[in-house]
Amino acid sequence: MNDILIQNTVAFFEKSFGSSPQKTVLSPGRINIIGEHIDYNDGYVLPAAIDKVICFAFAKNNTKTSKVIAIDLNEEFEIDLTQEVKLSDVVWTNYIRGVIKQLQDNGFSFEGFNCVFSSNIPVGSGLSSSAALECGMIFGIKSLFDLKIEKKDISLLGQKAEHWVGINCGIMDQFSSVHGLENKVIQLDCNTLDFEYHNADFKDYSLILFDSNVKHSLFTSEYNTRRIECEEGLSIIKSHFPEVKTFRNATEEQVLSLKDKMTEKVFARVHFVVKEINRVIKACKALDQGNIELLGELLFETHYGLSQEYEVSCEELDMLVDTAKEDDAIIGSRLMGGGFGGCTINLVKKGHENEVKRKFSKLYLDTFGIELKFYDVKISNGTTLL
Numbered sequence: 001m002n003d004i005l006i007q008n009t010v011a012f013f014e015k016s017f018g019s020s021p022q023k024t025v026l027s028p029g030r031i032n033i034i035g036e037h038i039d040y041n042d043g044y045v046l047p048a049a050i051d052k053v054i055c056f057a058f059a060k061n062n063t064k065t066s067k068v069i070a071i072d073l074n075e076e077f078e079i080d081l082t083q084e085v086k087l088s089d090v091v092w093t094n095y096i097r098g099v100i101k102q103l104q105d106n107g108f109s110f111e112g113f114n115c116v117f118s119s120n121i122p123v124g125s126g127l128s129s130s131a132a133l134e135c136g137m138i139f140g141i142k143s144l145f146d147l148k149i150e151k152k153d154i155s156l157l158g159q160k161a162e163h164w165v166g167i168n169c170g171i172m173d174q175f176s177s178v179h180g181l182e183n184k185v186i187q188l189d190c191n192t193l194d195f196e197y198h199n200a201d202f203k204d205y206s207l208i209l210f211d212s213n214v215k216h217s218l219f220t221s222e223y224n225t226r227r228i229e230c231e232e233g234l235s236i237i238k239s240h241f242p243e244v245k246t247f248r249n250a251t252e253e254q255v256l257s258l259k260d261k262m263t264e265k266v267f268a269r270v271h272f273v274v275k276e277i278n279r280v281i282k283a284c285k286a287l288d289q290g291n292i293e294l295l296g297e298l299l300f301e302t303h304y305g306l307s308q309e310y311e312v313s314c315e316e317l318d319m320l321v322d323t324a325k326e327d328d329a330i331i332g333s334r335l336m337g338g339g340f341g342g343c344t345i346n347l348v349k350k351g352h353e354n355e356v357k358r359k360f361s362k363l364y365l366d367t368f369g370i371e372l373k374f375y376d377v378k379i380s381n382g383t384t385l386l
Contacts, residue, residue: 027136049180098161296332312339
């Protein structure tokens with residue numbers, strides 16, 4: 001599905017600069033199968049790169065200035081590599097400026113280049129187009145100038161670039177964009193960056209994202225509140241069970257025994273976190289055993305926890321998952337991402353995809369007056385050189 005994107009990107013480069021690119025890079029978006037709000041609570045996440053990508057075409061231009069063209073935006077900018085890198089009012093350029101700054105600050109030497117890029121990753125849908133942009137740029141510059149940068153360090157440099165732009169993201173997006181493998185999910189420890197691959201053959205099921213097309217503004221304030229509540233809960237657990245160092249060491253039984261020592265909200269948050277960490281481990285086993293039906297059950301359980309215990313869902317997402325639960329063609333569904341909008345991730349029986357899309361489109365439009373979007377995704381390779 002990316003062949004046309006690649007052809008168009010290369011052709012645009014040739015038309016713009018009068019020569020063929022020296023390097024062509026594909027950098028993917030990502031999904032997270034399970035393990036939401038667990039990265040900052042010392043658990044595991046289970047992301048995977050997908051077959052929606054940004055395609056980049058690069059060539060050296062033998063100057064000290066780089067020129068970058070965003071085909072989809074019909075915009076371009078130039079940056080003098082001998083000058084201090086500063087933030088711009090043109091937001092998309094800051095991700096690239098951030099990459100250049102991080103590479104320079106970490107002692108990597110490179111000269112001017114020309115670059116064009118185009119994407120089929122839906123922007124703003126929670127598929128991490130910004131991480132794909134950062135990691136693809138780093139990978140392209142690395143390849144063009146033969147820089148020695150390990151995969152893990154591409155991820156970390158991409159994360160630092162995003163922090164410089166002003167978005168305090170975790171490492172999951174960049175890591176999965178770089179380390180993805182076709183038909184594999186990544187069990188990632190976001191603290192140590194230890195990881196292992198697990199099978200992601202969904203067999204008789206398709207992976208479809210339902211984009212709610214809503215973004216509620218609660219996310220930032222509620223996210224900070226959840227972190228504080230979880231820290232309070234962990235402190236209470238530690239005070240009664242000194243052997244517990246992190247949520248990963250805590251058991252559900254321990255949490256239940258301390259219910260009357262916590263506020264109702266803190267207990268609910270902590271109960272979700274401990275159960276979600278266990279669900280990620282169960283999900284890995286289910287995938288390795290090809291038990292996709294069990295994985296589906298775990299997705300439904302996670303959504304219930306995110307909605308009722310962690311309270312980061314919303315009316316639109318709950319309606320989508322509740323409806324999915326009643327549909328025989330869907331074996332698992334949950335909100336994906338931080339919450340308060342965005343996508344649900346769904347396991348749909350093959351052969352029923354179009355019927356499901358028609359049904360949910362009409363119901364969603366009738367209920368909320370909003371168009372529902374759908375993204376069919378497959379688990380794919382991470383950032384690669386063509």
